[in-house]
Amino acid sequence: MxxxxxxxxxxxxxxxxxxxxxxxxxxxxxxxxxNLTSNMAWGMWVAFYIYCIGLSAGSFLMSTLVYVFGMHRFERMGRIALLSALFALLGGLVFVWIDLGHPWRFYKVFTGWQVSSVLAWESLLYIFYIVIICAELWFLMRCDLARQRDDSHGPRRIFYSVAALGWRCPEKPEEREACHVRGMRGVTILGVIGIPIAIGVHGGTGALFAVVAAKPYWFSGLFPIIFLVSALVSGCGLMLFLYSFFGQRDEGFRDMLAGLRSFLIIFIGIDVLLFTSDLLVSNYSAIPGHTEVWRAVIFGHYWYVFWLGQLGLAWLLPVLITSLPATRGDSRWLGGAGACVVAGIVAVRLNLVIPAYLHEQLPGLADSLPDARSAYAYFPSAIExxxxxxxxxxxxxxxxxxxxxxxxxxxxxxxxxxxxxxxxxx
Amino acid sequence: MSSQEDRSTPESGGIFASRRSFLKRALAGATVGSSALLHARGAMATIGAGEKAGSTAEPASIAPSPEAFAEGNALERMRVDLHRAMQKPVADRRWGMVIDLRKCINCRACTVSCVAENALPPGVVYRPVMSEEIGSFPNVRMKFLPRPCMQCENPPCVPPCPVGATYKRPDGVVVVDYEQCIGCRYCISSCPYGARSFDFSEFHEEHAPRITDYETRPNYEYGREHKRVPENRTASPMGNARKCHFCLHRVHAGILPGCVTTCLGGATSFGDLNDPDSLVSRLSASEHVTRLKSELGTSPKVYYLT
Known part of the structure; x- marks a missing residue:
């Protein structure tokens, strides 16, 4: 081992x-x-940006089950959910940062903030969101951090001193309990504030795409909602994976896995429902701007991203594992189902971003731009x-x-x- | 007045002019052109921030009005129109373009001149010419459609920019502030006409033994010198979104955009749509005029005569 x-x-x-x-x-x-082109403007990095943001928002919303909605059976995953929300968000920001043509000008998003830009609003939300997650983690961990600071030496002591922000936990048990209660109240208030922000963070990330009228594949009111639901799917999958393999194996272990399993099936069900609705409505009218992209997603060159990744890994396999009597009681299988979701959502994100660019904006435009940097085709480069x-x-x-x-x-x-x-x- | 009529008037028709008057006009045009170029540097400095928010500031002085030579062809007439427009405050101008599709022969001189004028790298084409085959044999013909930026009245590319780097000037031209742009490419995704492209910091001769001077010469978009050398791949406009800007740097120097002057068939007209006497105003009022994707409500200022 x-x-x-x-x-x-x-x-x-x-x-x-x-x-x-x-x-x-x-x-x-x-x-x-x-390998991006002028007409395939966003590629792998943007797909992973929304993937990470989705994981983060999903994880955060899972944490609110405990701290806002009082589902105490999930209490053990609260800190894990918040920590993964924080790291996934940081990952998302790194991906969108390296995707900028001028990464060192990222600060201009704040100094030149535009009220009309969804991306500008999102940038602000990300900051609020990071602050809320860090504050929640601090309220949850402050007494433990203070204790670890007092028990450790050297660099670890410095780390815990910084993390505890000078917090001193009361010595007396009753005072300690009151302190804990106050901390939990802070976490609840932050969780309540955090819910609309987390919805804004990921629904807004979906809106980044949904407001682009030039891309019929994205331009739908359903798009931000699909983003949110698939965020919940990925967040729930991540929690299932992490808790199954690395969680505390106490008396609440099985109960919690069973709860996560149920949530996962519900979230996947809603995700499939919304996806099917979008698919049917978009293709009914047979307008090329809609249908060409969908055909590319389902039957195109990269058909396996949809069939194996999205349909297989993100939806079918996890539902089968979490439903079949032979596997649903085994924590390793359940952890595997969570891992399938976490991997499969990558395919969902790739299919959300890249195919929208395949439809040429004007008939004949692709042929009029013969050079490779204007192509309507994309596969990530080795560096990407x-x-x-x-x-x-x-x-x-x-x-x-x-x-x-x-x-x-x-x-x-x-x-x-x-x-x-x-x-x-x- | 339709463009057909326009072609046959002595005012615009080069084919009716005598050789001597043609040479006279050509010489005069060249004199005005070079004079304008000499003034260009002064005018260039005024394009940009000063005219961002409804400013009425005048550009620096441009060459004297060439009205004396205006009785010649459509190009000279447009030049006169341009000089007349430049006497007005910037907010009173509304630059527009009319492209007569019946005159376009798909020579792509406009595409090439634009690439040369703005030193465009791979992947950046401001004005491609699209072609479409219509009908089937024996009733078949080719239709050619040059596609500059539409300079929309309601540009969908402007609101998404998170840093305000792209905006519509008071004269209606949608521009990119290269120093403000962070290269997120949101505007590129938002343009329904595919009229924006990204500068990938590449050179056409990327894998050749040497990148020739032709590719490393600077361009003067927006009236500023932009150096382009392989040693510094982070200097704007590298890493920026780029688009057609109606050659504002030329226009502010009293010269027509590159695609207009090089159009072999005389298909492209440019001028001030707010000036009722300008050629573009008259052409854009034709019953044969159409605009691309007008159903989107973007209200392009590029009109097509069909």
Missing amino acids: KSTHRLGMGLLAIAAAAGLWATFMRLSQGMMLT ILSTAGLLSLLVLAFIAAWNLLPMFDVTRTSLTIDGNTRGEV
Whole structure:
């Protein structure tokens, strides 16, 4: 087990190093290292940007089940959900950053903020969202962090001192409990504020695309909602994966997996329903701008992204695993179902972004632009693939490091309600 | 007045002119052109931020009005129109273009002159010419359609820009502030005409032993010198969204856009749509006029005569 762990970490480290090199190359040589064109303006990086934002919003919304809606059976995954929301968001921001033609001008989004731009609004929301997640994590962990600070030495002590922001936990048990209650109240308030922001973060990311009237494939009121629901699917899948393999195996373990399993099936069901509605409505009129893109998605050159990735990995396989009696009770199978979702949603995101560009804006435009940088075809370059894989590996490594450093489960009390009544001790 | 009529009037028709008067006009035109180019640098500095928000600031002085030579062909007439427009405050002008599809022969001189004028890299084409086969044998013909930026009255590319780098000037031309643009390409995705492209920091001779001077000479879009060298791939307009700007740097120097002056068939007209006496105003009022994707409500200022 230890050697497998070492091998995994080694591979992640190698991939991260390669990804950093690819990212450095891209930053120093510009966008010429991508296979994007003037007509396929957004590609793999944007797909992974919305993938990460979706994972983040989904994870955050899962955390609100505990802290806002009082579903205490999910309490054990609260911190995991918030931490993955934070790291996924940071990953998303890195992907959209390296996709900019002038990455070092990113600050202009704030200094030259435009009220009419969905992207400008999104940038603001991302900041609020990061602040809310960090504040929630701090309220949840402050006493544990303070205790770890007092118990540790050297660099770890510095880390915990910074993370605890100088917080001192009361010594007396009753004061400590009151402190915990106050902390949970803060988390609830932040969670309530965070819900519209998380919906705005990912629904708004969907709206980035949905408002583009020039792309019939995107231009639909359903699009931001599909984004949100598939975010919930991915967030739920990620929680199922993380908790199945790395969660606390206590008496609530099975109960929680069963709950996550049910949520996953419901979210996938809604996702499939919305997708089918969009598919049928878009194709009914047989207007080429709509149908050509859908045909490319389902029967085109990259048909397998839809059939194997979206339909197979993201929807069918997880539903089968979480429904069949032989597999639904096994935590490893359930973890596998979560992993399938997390991997399959990549296909969903790729299919949301890239095919929209395949339809030429005016008939004959593609033939009038013969050079490769104007083409209506795209497959990511080696640098794009390497940087994506590498940055994802780096993100996973950073998440593992944070998981190991931060008190993910080390709570003194788990199930305190807001009024201070203790519901159960772990 | 239809363009057919326009072609046959002595006012516009080069074919009725004698050789001597043609040479006289050509010489005069060349004199005015070079004089205008000498003034160009002064005028260039005024394009951009000063005219962003409804400013009525005048551009720097341009060459004297060539009205004395205006009795010649359509090009000279448009030049006179242009000079007349430039005497007005910027907000009173409304630059527009009329393209007579019956005169377009798909020579692509406009495409090439635009690439040369603006030193366009791979993937950046401001004015492609699209061709479409209509009908079937024996009743078949080719239709050619040059596609510059439509300079929409309601440009869908402007609101999505997160940094306000792209905007509609008071004279109606949609421009890109290269130093403000972060290269997110949202505007490219938002244009229903595919009229925006991205500068991938590439050179046409990327894999050749040497990139020739032709590719490294600067361009003067928006009245500023933009150097383009392979050693610095992050200098704007590299990494920026780019688009047709009706050659504002030429217009502000009293010269017609590159695609207008090089159009072999005389298919492209340019001028001030607010001036009732301008050629484009008269042509755009034709009953044969059409605009691309007018159902979107973008209200393009590029008209097509069919």
